[in-house]
Amino acid sequence: xxxxxxxxxxxxxxxxxxxxxxxxxxxxxxxxxxxxxxxxxxxxxxxxxxxxxxxxxxxxxxxxxxxxxxxxxxxxxxxxxxxxxxxxxxxxxxxxxxxxxxxxxxxxxxxxxxxxxxxxxxxxxxxxxxxxxxxxxxxxxxxxxxxxxxxxxxxxxxxxxxxxxxxxxxxxxxxxxxxxxxxxxxxxxxxxxxxxxxxxxxxxxxxxxxxxxxxxxxxxxxxxxxxxxxxxxxxxxxxxxxxxxxxxxxxxxxxxxxxxxxxxxxxxxxxxxxxxxxxxxxxxxxxxxxxxxxxxxxxxxxxxxxxxxxxxxxxxxxxxxxxxxxxxxxxxxxxxxxxxxxxxxxxxxxxxxxxxxxxx
Amino acid sequence: xxxxxxxxxxxxxxxxxxxxxxxxxxxxxxxxxxxxxxxxxxxxxxxxxxxxxxxxxxxxxxxxxxxxxxxxxxxxxxxxxxxxxxxxxxxxxxxxxxxxxxxxxxxxxxxxxxxxxxxxxxxxxxxxxxxxxxxxxxxxxxxxxxxxxxxxxxxxxxxxxxxxx
Numbered sequence: 001x002x003x004x005x006x007x008x009x010x011x012x013x014x015x016x017x018x019x020x021x022x023x024x025x026x027x028x029x030x031x032x033x034x035x036x037x038x039x040x041x042x043x044x045x046x047x048x049x050x051x052x053x054x055x056x057x058x059x060x061x062x063x064x065x066x067x068x069x070x071x072x073x074x075x076x077x078x079x080x081x082x083x084x085x086x087x088x089x090x091x092x093x094x095x096x097x098x099x100x101x102x103x104x105x106x107x108x109x110x111x112x113x114x115x116x117x118x119x120x121x122x123x124x125x126x127x128x129x130x131x132x133x134x135x136x137x138x139x140x141x142x143x144x145x146x147x148x149x150x151x152x153x154x155x156x157x158x159x160x161x162x163x164x165x166x167x168x169x170x171x172x173x174x175x176x177x178x179x180x181x182x183x184x185x186x187x188x189x190x191x192x193x194x195x196x197x198x199x200x201x202x203x204x205x206x207x208x209x210x211x212x213x214x215x216x217x218x219x220x221x222x223x224x225x226x227x228x229x230x231x232x233x234x235x236x237x238x239x240x241x242x243x244x245x246x247x248x249x250x251x252x253x254x255x256x257x258x259x260x261x262x263x264x265x266x267x268x269x270x271x272x273x274x275x276x277x278x279x280x281x282x283x284x285x286x287x288x289x290x291x292x293x294x295x296x297x298x299x300x301x302x303x304x305x306x307x308x309x310x311x312x313x314x315x316x317x318x319x320x321x322x323x324x325x326x327x328x329x330x331x332x333x334x335x336x337x338x339x340x341x342x343x344x345x346x347x348x349x350x351x352x353x354x355x356x357x358x359x360x
Numbered sequence: 361x362x363x364x365x366x367x368x369x370x371x372x373x374x375x376x377x378x379x380x381x382x383x384x385x386x387x388x389x390x391x392x393x394x395x396x397x398x399x400x401x402x403x404x405x406x407x408x409x410x411x412x413x414x415x416x417x418x419x420x421x422x423x424x425x426x427x428x429x430x431x432x433x434x435x436x437x438x439x440x441x442x443x444x445x446x447x448x449x450x451x452x453x454x455x456x457x458x459x460x461x462x463x464x465x466x467x468x469x470x471x472x473x474x475x476x477x478x479x480x481x482x483x484x485x486x487x488x489x490x491x492x493x494x495x496x497x498x499x500x501x502x503x504x505x506x507x508x509x510x511x512x513x514x515x516x517x518x519x520x521x522x523x524x525x
Contacts (some may be wrong), residue, residue: 218499239479251510261405
């Protein structure tokens with residue numbers, strides 16, 4: 001039917017010219033389109049994946065058959081040299097299902113460069129690159145159209161994975177464009193993992209690499225937060241430092257709450273607004289006597305400050321309801337009552353609050 | 361001495377301070393301060409500590425996993441105090457919810473492919489609600505938790521200094 005016709009069409013196309021390059025060309029054409037598709041809905045979340053799926057529906061069906069066509073070519077065509085690496089093309093069908101979730105789209109740029117060198121590179125690398133190319137297109141469709149994988153394909157899968165793991169191990173240390181990929185992982189809500197050149201494009205390794213980069217970024221932030229962590233190298237020790245810091249902070253909170261419970265308040269709590277206005281200024285012990293003194297001789301100060309604090313009548317609205325509450329607390333309201341008795345009572349209240357503000 | 365730049369009224373510090381001060385006044389209003397036996401002080405200490413945690417968690421609302429977990433803990437504890445039988449119910453539901461969330465994150469033993477399992481577990485015990493987080497979220501939550509703890513300590517230190525001059 002249609003699919004067979006399509007397969008035969010592509011097959012005939014491919015057998016006419018060089019197989020590997022045509023596959024690369026086909027994939028090149030589609031990668032451009034896919035690039036455009038990706039760049040448009042880049043801000044979407046997971047829905048972008050389905051959006052990408054819907055749009056190139058017809059082309060996708062064609063693409064779907066390109067690996068199958070290559071499979072047929074491998075079986076029929078005697079051009080062994082070009083297809084030295086293509087023995088692993090069929091394995092794509094099995095891997096594509098796994099790869100569907102991880103968009104290798106952003107790796108297109110690298111793939112293009114690699115594909116141009118593919119004929120000259122070793123079979124291992126060429127297979128990896130061409131697989132990248134072919135994998136990237138059907139990757140979108142795999143989730144919607146399940147592909148059949150042969151048992152022979154699975155065997156090749158395993159062999160290829162082993163070799164890729166070796167590749168991954170050897171090239172793990174080289175990290176070109178690390179920052180770029182880190183930015184990609186951090187900026188976009190949809191994780192576009194850049195498959196670095198020469199590194200494994202295994203879906204698991206890609207996901208792991210993305211996660212590791214995220215974790216490393218967060219560890220750096222934590223190192224900045226915790227004092228004394230910048231000099232330590234080695235993430236386990238840094239984590240130990242972080243744990244110690246959190247424990248010490250929790251203990252400090254407990255200790256402070258104990259001291260707050262034990263202390264006898266001499267001045268009562270009407271300091272909400274004044275406390276909220278405190279910034280990082282330190283509180284010295286020397287400031288406190290000046291806090292106490294306004295209570296003693298407020299009239300002199302009040303007359304002096306009356307004009308200054310006229311504009312802060314808004315404090316009254318804050319103060320009065322709190323005042324009403326504090327009336328319930330018996331003994332400690334007397335200084336405030338004495339303050340209230342003065343005709344400029346509101347001003348004295350604001351004065352006190354402002355004094356506190358300034359000290360704090 | 362003048363502070364030309366007043367604190368942002370919507371910052372974490374100011375929110376926590378207002379809430380905590382209100383809670384402190386409530387606590388002080390409840391009991392007369394004259395009785396300073398150790399048991400009284402201890403009881404007040406527990407209440408103040410709970411008030412500090414609660415005001416911090418409320419200042420962060422539900423934006424963070426650790427604040428949600430802390431609010432949950434506090435609520436279930438208060439329910440358990442008020443009514444023993446309803447406490448059982450709430451205990452069960454909270455357990456069910458915790459189990460469900462941990463099942464969503466599959467294994468409890470998180471071998472994430474990075475070798476920090478012991479430290480990560482310890483951190484999970486420290487940060488409230490940490491058991492249900494993978495390493496990535498755990499580090500995020502730890503950073504925010506450290507920031508909130510430092511503000512808490514700062515404010516409480518200032519209050520304590522103010523009252524013990």
